[in-house]
Each structure stands twice: as structure tokens, then as C-alpha cells.
Amino acid sequence: MRHRLQHPVALAALAVVLAIAALYASGALAWAGGLIGDGACRLAVGIGDVTGVDALRNYGCRMMGGLWVTLQLVAISVTLGVLLALVVAVARLWGGPVLGGIATAYTTFFRGTPLLAQLFLVYYGAGQIRPFLTTIGVWPYFREAFFCAAFTFTLNTAAYQAEIFRGAIQSVSRGQWEAARALGLRPFATFWKVILPQAAMVALRPLGNELVIMVKSSAVASLVTILDLMGSTRFAFARSFDLMVYVFAAALYLVIVEIIRRVWELAERRLTRHLHHA
Template structure:
């Protein structure tokens, strides 16, 4: 007997008994989607932040335009532009061998989420780097360090402590915003919940989904608290 076949009286709700395993499967898709987009977005964001700060006027303006667009427009609109808009460029995407990727809903969602969170994380990194005192640069240069070494060993470690909490908030936002992926045929947590409700007409499935989202957010919050305490333990010791 599988989880989906467990009698409702053992769980207390027939809809959860019938569709609970599918919702947990959707939860796995949600976590995978968020993990991919946030991880790739973080790497992209750090590069964007450095270009924005030290890449020259033209490059800085381009990055500024990118972050303004993705931070100023709805995530759902961006997802539709990628998912439905890719079909408008099918011949071009086919010629360069990318159509097999863009015709996949999961890839389109991960691609859109990566671009979106990269814009937000880039601004977080930029602000964190700028918060490090100018005297740190001057002292490092006086010691003869190259600018790459200054960034890697002096500036970025200090900026990481400043950026940690806002990055945690961005991760939480992405977990909740990922629900829009269900609108492009992805059976993530919200997608499977909508399916369960359409077949059972029991609002309990939405309550169950809300509890699952809440659990994810709480795990992230507690994990970030532990990470923050460890990164700043030398400051707390004083």
C-alpha cells in the first residue's frame, strides 16, 4: 500500500491521504527549482555586482539597466515572456541548438528565476561591498596586494557578513515566489496542490501546502541564524 492509498481515517483527511504523496513530490520539484536558480543566481550576481562597481561607465550602466528591469517588473510577467516568448524565436533557437531547452517548462522557469534573483542578489552584494570602509582598500594597497587579492581575502569576506541576512531573505522570497511556476504546467508544490483541489474540492490541501511552505521557510530561517552566529562569532566574543 503506497502513501497515496493510505485510508483517509489514518491521516484525518481523505484529500491529504489521496494526494499527499504527489504534494511531497511537488515539494521536491520546488526545492530543486529554487536551489538551482538561487545557486546560479548567486554566482551571476557576484559578477554583476563587481561589474557594476568596477567595470566602467558603460558596463555599469548596462548592469544597472538589467537590475532595474528584473527588480521592477513582476516575476510572473518575466516567466511568461520567457516561456511563451521563446516560441517566437524557435527558428533561431533551433539553429543554435537551444530550442530543446526552451521548450521545457522547468528550464524556462529555472532560467527566469535565475535572472530574477541574480538582479536582487547583485544589489545585495553591491551594497555589502560598498559598506566595507575605503580604508581597507588603502591599507591593503599599502601592503602591496593586488586588487584581486584585496577582493578575495579582505573585501569579500567582510561583505559576506553584511550580505548574509539579506541573502537569506531573498532565498525565502524565492521559495514563496516559485509558486508561479505552476502557471506554466510545472507540477511543483503549488501545481500539485491545484491538481489535488481540482479533483477533491477540499480546501484542506491548500492549508497543507501552506504548512509545507512555512516549514521550508522556518528551516531556512534557523539555518541562516546558525550561519550568521558562526560567521560573526569573533565579533560577539568581544
């Protein structure tokens, strides 16, 4: 039995509202980055002093600034990707032949092609359709490499997250739908209040893996002139020829991934604590 949501527009509207909130949150990230930038700069220079690596003394501040660009890029793309992924997952499950076909084509393309190729298509392709982008008022964004990368990463991670959500939603037993209908809940309310919370528990660990993958994959942004962590490291190496800057960058990536892993484990243990006592 197929359950159709009666209010797909409401879900899309909610995604738009949350997306706007995410954009405002990105401004908060930039503000917070300014507050902690001095401390991170001093830390990098201090490590250079202790280890005797001149490249870190000279370029450590630039690399820590690149680290913050990487964190912003990942935070924006993953947050917006979750919202888009929910819409795509719903379209694949209950969108019918047209919307379902579009959603399937979208996930197939972005999961089946390299992220670097997608980034080049957006970054270099945006200039080819500049008149159209100018007409709809988004060219000021697409002429900036950062927004091109954020847009590409969002589309890429949303395709993977959509499949995660789709599998998680399908894992919820049909009896949950039937029980909610017996209680008089509408399909949209059933999905939002009953099905999605249970599916989120199933999707939690794969979503954590996707976040880690995005942190590491974000390094390709350096190829389109973005001075993220890897871009700043390349800049430092080109002027110092000191391989230790890459060792330092790899250590920073490792620290970020380890922090995400531990925080995700705590969140998963907290959110699923009721299951351990069942």
C-alpha cells in the first residue's frame, strides 16, 4: 500500500524557510570566525615556534583562516543538503512518475559523477549562462568561487543524503502508518511526527559518515581559487617548499574528523538512549 502525502507543498515551504535560516547562520559563522581567528593564528604560530618550522610561523595564520573557510563551506552545504535531501527523498517515494523520475535522475547524476567534474561544470559553466543568471538575479552569487563551491557541494551531498533518508523512511514498518491513521492523523502529520523521527534514528550514523566525507572532499574547492585549508596549504608550500605544511594540514583534517566522530557518537548515544532500555 502506498501512502501519499497530502501536503508536499508544506514540506517544500518548510525547507525554504529553514534554508533562509541556514543562510543567516552562515553570517553568524563568519562573525564567530572573526572572534576565534586570533587564537587559532597564535596557536599555529606557536606550533611553528615549538617545532622550528618557519613555514608555520610565516603562513600558519593563513592556514588557520583557510580552515575556517573549509568549516563554513561544509556547514553551509551539509545544512542546505539535508533540507534538499528530504524533499528529494519524499519526491522519490511519493512523487509519482514525473517528480519521482526527476528525483531519480538527480540522485543518479550527482552520485555517479565525480565531485570535481560537478564543481568545474558549475564554476566554469556559470559564465556561459551569465545572461540568464543575471536575469533571475543570482549572477552576483555565481561569480564568486565560494558560492559556486557551496552550491555544488550542496547538490552533491543532498543526493547522497536523499538516498540515506529514503532507505531510512522505508525501514519504518508499515504498521506505524496504520497506527497513526487509526488515531486520526493526516498523512503529512504522520510523516512529520511519527515516521521521520524514527527514520532519523536509522539515518543518523550514515549521515555522520557523509559529513566526514564532505569535510575531506571539500579540499577540491582549492582548485577553483578558494583559499580553504588545502588552498592555503598549497599557497604556503609554493612559497616555502616545506612539506611540513601538508603534514600540518593533514593533522588538522584528522582533528576535525575525530571531533565530528566523537560528537556524533555522543549525539547518537543521547538520542537513542531509550532504545537501550527497551
